[in-house]
Amino acid sequence: MIADWLTAMRPRLSLGWDQSGRFIRWVVALLVFIAALGGVGLVELHHRLRAWEHEFAAAAALQVPADVSNARLATVMALLRQTPGIQSVHLLDPAETARLLEPWLGPAVTLDELPVPRLIDLRIDPDGATDMAALRRQLATVAPDSRLDDHLSWPQGMHAAARRLESILAASTAAALMLIAVSVAFSVRATLVADRSVAQLLHRLGAGDGDIARLFAIRALRVGLEGGVIGAIAAVVAILALSGAGSLVRLPAPGEYHGVADWRIWAVLGGAAVAAGLIAMASAWAAVRRRLARMS
Amino acid sequence: MAAVELDHVGKREGIGAPILSDVSLRLEEGAFYFLTGASGAGKTTLLRLITLAERASHGTLKVFGADAAALDRDAQAALRRRIGIVFQGPWLIDELSVHDNVALPLRIAGAAEREIRDNVDELLAWVGMAGRAAARTATLSGGERQRIAIARAIVHRPALLIADDPAGSGGDEIAVLLVRIFERINRLGTTVLIATDDVRFARRFEHQRFHLDHGMLSNAGAALAQ
Numbered sequence: 001m002i003a004d005w006l007t008a009m010r011p012r013l014s015l016g017w018d019q020s021g022r023f024i025r026w027v028v029a030l031l032v033f034i035a036a037l038g039g040v041g042l043v044e045l046h047h048r049l050r051a052w053e054h055e056f057a058a059a060a061a062l063q064v065p066a067d068v069s070n071a072r073l074a075t076v077m078a079l080l081r082q083t084p085g086i087q088s089v090h091l092l093d094p095a096e097t098a099r100l101l102e103p104w105l106g107p108a109v110t111l112d113e114l115p116v117p118r119l120i121d122l123r124i125d126p127d128g129a130t131d132m133a134a135l136r137r138q139l140a141t142v143a144p145d146s147r148l149d150d151h152l153s154w155p156q157g158m159h160a161a162a163r164r165l166e167s168i169l170a171a172s173t174a175a176a177l178m179l180i181a182v183s184v185a186f187s188v189r190a191t192l193v194a195d196r197s198v199a200q201l202l203h204r205l206g207a208g209d210g211d212i213a214r215l216f217a218i219r220a221l222r223v224g225l226e227g228g229v230i231g232a233i234a235a236v237v238a239i240l241a242l243s244g245a246g247s248l249v250r251l252p253a254p255g256e257y258h259g260v261a262d263w264r265i266w267a268v269l270g271g272a273a274v275a276a277g278l279i280a281m282a283s284a285w286a287a288v289r290r291r292l293a294r295m296s
Numbered sequence: 297m298a299a300v301e302l303d304h305v306g307k308r309e310g311i312g313a314p315i316l317s318d319v320s321l322r323l324e325e326g327a328f329y330f331l332t333g334a335s336g337a338g339k340t341t342l343l344r345l346i347t348l349a350e351r352a353s354h355g356t357l358k359v360f361g362a363d364a365a366a367l368d369r370d371a372q373a374a375l376r377r378r379i380g381i382v383f384q385g386p387w388l389i390d391e392l393s394v395h396d397n398v399a400l401p402l403r404i405a406g407a408a409e410r411e412i413r414d415n416v417d418e419l420l421a422w423v424g425m426a427g428r429a430a431a432r433t434a435t436l437s438g439g440e441r442q443r444i445a446i447a448r449a450i451v452h453r454p455a456l457l458i459a460d461d462p463a464g465s466g467g468d469e470i471a472v473l474l475v476r477i478f479e480r481i482n483r484l485g486t487t488v489l490i491a492t493d494d495v496r497f498a499r500r501f502e503h504q505r506f507h508l509d510h511g512m513l514s515n516a517g518a519a520l521a522q
Contacts, residue, residue, distance in 0.1 A: 197387075198389055201387055201389065202400070202404065203349075203373070203376075204347065204349055204376065204381060204383075205376070205377075205381070205400055205401050205404055205448075206373055206374070206376040206377030206378075206379070206401060206404050206405065207373060207404045208369065208370050208373035208374075209369055209370075209373075210370070211373075211404055293369070
């Protein structure tokens, strides 16, 4: 059975597909290169976006006016510690606050001379159900001029832009893969027209449409895979050249990162090459069958 | 049992005169026939109908008992695999070797490589081309190409062998040799139909003959003794 399959894989009839097949191989390589870059970009962007969302959801800061008494500050701290979903509460001491503001104020300024608010750093369970609106209402009664910054509102525009970029990358990847199908279909149709006599001979000898289509499909699978591998390798080289090896092998997800290379990157590159072969094969099969049905 | 049956079959292309008119004939299994007629009489069209390369404009054509008009494309292909054809020209694929040209019907039928090799080697020896298996057909002479075409037509042991003017311009000696080869195949049970425009040549053999004249069949079904 395996011997028969290998025999079938050995191309005996090119029907003129050899020459155009060589050209299509490079077209496929170029399109896989584009699709692979788009796919890798999509994976990276998606991953970064998730990490970004996770980071913003896990942190918040509370600014309490400088003139609030220590007793009231203690009440605020107690309220924060009792709030469900808040994992840790840390009141920055004057030295920490100074270090934080040093890039803006410089080392010479002492904070005692300025009405700098007290800063409280909050760590929040991103998957928990912290009711920020309720917390704001409670804080308004304890420390009326305090300000809770949960980091979620200001980056919404950037978040939407990142999502749009994700859609564009997905669409360009899909378009590149579709172009493979179109290129292969166009090529095999042209070949069938040019080698009409050979196709007709095969028909007269008893070959069905499926038999002739299979000749093209097997060749197209090989051409597609070869072009796909070339394109994927070129994509690896381009990614390494553009971003450095570090960005390729290290996605910013400390909790999920394993090994020297993230498997998703290689899955995209390998998947693009395999998809090119399968798309080329399916496209050739369908194009030949349609053409043969019209020829006789 | 008839290998082929035509009942009032006609063929017309466009608005011109019909190529075939009301042709009825019956080819019995295992029999040997000549189809004679001048060039343009409609012989090739009739053979194309029988080999399912074209559809009749009207009438009923049955091949191995199956109504050709009712067959889908896959069923037509399956029936064609039971027919061997020697075309008017050799019609070989020059990018393939002699061996691979002869092997085509077996490959199309899905035969195993060992079976293909054994059968092709045997046939090539039979037609005197044993040493040329690896040669490209483009390098062969006209006579050699025709022998390859005959080997290809019979390599899969067809139930029906159709030959359209197989000798071509090869001369009387070649033509007689080909008929002797076809007679040997016929003795194995294959129905044979040879088309030729040389009526006198066909009369030299004691086989049934049909004659086409301007698309009309004369002496249909009759065995002509003369």
